[in-house]
Amino acid sequence: MVKHIILWTLNPELSEAEKKEVKAGIKEGLEGLVGKVPGLIDVKVNVDGRLDSSNADVMLDSTLESAEALKGYAVHPDHVAVANTKVRPYTVQRSCLDFEV
Numbered sequence: 001m002v003k004h005i006i007l008w009t010l011n012p013e014l015s016e017a018e019k020k021e022v023k024a025g026i027k028e029g030l031e032g033l034v035g036k037v038p039g040l041i042d043v044k045v046n047v048d049g050r051l052d053s054s055n056a057d058v059m060l061d062s063t064l065e066s067a068e069a070l071k072g073y074a075v076h077p078d079h080v081a082v083a084n085t086k087v088r089p090y091t092v093q094r095s096c097l098d099f100e101v
Helices: 016-031 067-075 077-090
Strands: 003-008 040-046 059-065 093-101
Touching: 003 016, 003 067, 016 040, 016 059, 016 077, 059 067, 067 077, 067 093, 077 093
Parallel strands: none
Antiparallel strands: 003 059, 003 093, 040 059
16 A cells, blocks of 8 residues: 655635635545545545644645555546646645655
């Protein structure tokens, strides 16, 4: 199995209300991919409870069957649609950690 962890920083020009709406959209979009993307086992998007010591706004914690499944996830049309409409337009920084478990 493979863990795929992403941290995003939202655009600081967004209002707090806009950030809340964007976070909800990211969560709904990414968590909704389970059952649609082959090899995607689990997705959790953390958008709440952020402490002031954090330097990221949103965390994706996903589990996939294999490194090959991760490659397929990256280009799957449903994932690309979520990334292009709900994530990329509103984020300014992305960090990724992929590892086998």
